[in-house]
Amino acid sequence: MMKTSFKLKIELYFAGLILLSTCSLLAQKVTCDCKQDLNFLVKKIKKSPAYKNDYRGKKRTFDQKLSPIASKASSKMPLFDCYLLLVETMQLINDRHNIVYGNAKFDADMLKDQGELEAFKETAFYKMYPHFSGDLERLQNNLSEKPGQSIEGIYYAGKSLEIGVVKDNLAGNYKMIVLRSELPLWKEGEQLGILKMNNKGRALAVMGNYSTKTPISITTGFKNGEFISLNLKKDTTQTSFWRAAFADKTYHFEQLSTKVSYLKAGDFSGFYPVLGEAEKFYEELKKRTFAANLIIDLRDNGGGGNRNSDILFEILENLKNSTQFFVLINQNTGSNAEQFAVRLREAKAATLLGDxxxxxxxxxxxxxxxxxxxxxxxxxxxxxxHREYLPYEGVGIEPDVFLDYSKDWIAQTQSIIDNEIN
Structure with missing residues (x-):
């Protein structure tokens, strides 16, 4: 149903209220009092358990690291530049759970409505991203010649976005430029965000959400021309074998052979409805007969809580004398799922495989x-x-066996099991 002109004006008015006294739209460039935001963030960080752990007795060290970041902040700073400084400040403490992100007033479902979309286009988040000032066609031609394993190149986020990743030698990072867009929020030439690579083959992506433009930061790995946690890859026909199997199911059990059983635990959320689904699955699991070897798939399990995972751990405890465990993990296995993997390895000498x-x-x-x-x-x-897991924070759990990204991970695991049996 079409919205009335009056109603649309009301929506635009309230959307405009997002711009408070400390921020403004100047010549279509969103600015913000970044000094004020940064000072607020630092005060919050200094009360966090990670700060107390990392800088106990070393307050001066934190202040020294903060100083060059704070010196860049101004009272009228472009919003995207300010967000970069806030994320950089957050990186001064080693806690991957902590995050600073956009205070969004619109979500993806709202933006499917044309009236809501038009209202969103008047807001700061829609206008905050820089534009590429060079020749876009020349950039595209240059990037198309980059080899598959190079970080620079042309990437695809599904069928709707084509992104050029290009080295910014001055800043020491990579820019993500929209080369083609079928999404109403992103336009050709806009800078989706930046990628800061580290020396371990991983990157911090500081970017706008594909479907809402909300600024977010995501740690992601880079393998075979694919940024793992961004759903961004050079070759869209390439199978992502690192992803969890049975994508349409959160929990799944299957007999792969007389010698191998398979169990997928895709989420350890301690809240309903996911917890209810887990409890039902675990009750059915108690009635199952397991083979001598069990593959436990924790790929893409972002965590949750012991309220969920403890139930599964207790079930597996009862199998420790009769079943050997092979646990699949990847770069998206996080939080409580990581803790679960450590507990299995320590309690049952389980073999961890993947990445x-x-x-x-x-x-x-x-x-x-x-x-x-x-x-x-x-x-x-x-x-x-959780003090016992501090050695893994910001580092991750290294598997006992790294698996090949170009081959099916379950098949590779089954081959390893067959070799052990024989």
Whole structure:
């Protein structure tokens, strides 16, 4: 149903209220009092368990690291540049659960409505991203010649976005430029975000959400021309063998052979309805007969809580004398799922296979969300530390066996099991 002109004007008015006194739209460039936001963020960080763990007795060290970041902040700073500084500040503490992100007023479902979409186009998040100033066609031609294993090149986020990743030698990172877009929010030439690579083949992506443009930061790996956690790849025909099997199911059990059983635990959420689905699955699991070898698939399990995972752990405890465990992990295995993998390896001498996990394992989130003074950003900080997992924080759990990204991971695991049996 079409919205009335009056109703649309009302929506545009309220959308405009997002721009508070500390921020403004100047010549279509969104600016913000970044100094105020940064000071607020630092005060919050200094109360966090990660800060107390990392800088106990070393307050001056933190201040020294913060100084060059804070010196860049200004009272009228472009919003995207300010967001980069806030994310950089958050990286000063080793806690992958902590995150600063956009204080969104629109979600993906709302933006399917044409009236809501038009209202969103008047807001800061729609206008905050820089534009590529060079020749877009020349950039596309240059990037098309980059080899498959190069970080630079042309990537695809599904069928709707074509992204050029190009080295920014001055800043020491990579820019993500929209080369083609079938999405109403993104236009050709806009900068989707940046990628900061580290020396371990992983990157921090600071970018706008594909479907809402909300600024977010994501740690992602890079393998075979694919940024693992961004659903961004050079070759869309390439099978992502690292992903969890049975994509349409959160929990699944299957007899792969007389010698091998398979169990997928795709989510350890401690809240309903997921917890209810898990409880039902676990009750059915108790009635199952397991083979001598069990593949436990924790790929893409971002975690949850012991309220869920403890039930499964107890079931597996009862199998320890009769079943050998082979646990699949990948770069998206995080938090409570990482803890679960460590517990299995320590309690049952389980073999871990796949790739190094996310490294968001030692801290716990309990709802401490604060809105920064500009009203553009939120900060979500952890409130509890699990000391026994600190060695894995920011590093991840290394598997006993690294698997080949170009071959099916379950088939590779079955081959390893067959070799052990024979």
């Amino acid at each position: 190094r996990t996310k490294g968001a394992i030692a801290y716990e989130l309990k709802g401490d969300i604060s809105i920064l003074p500009s009203n553009f950003f939120k900060v979500y900080l952890s409130s509890k530390r």
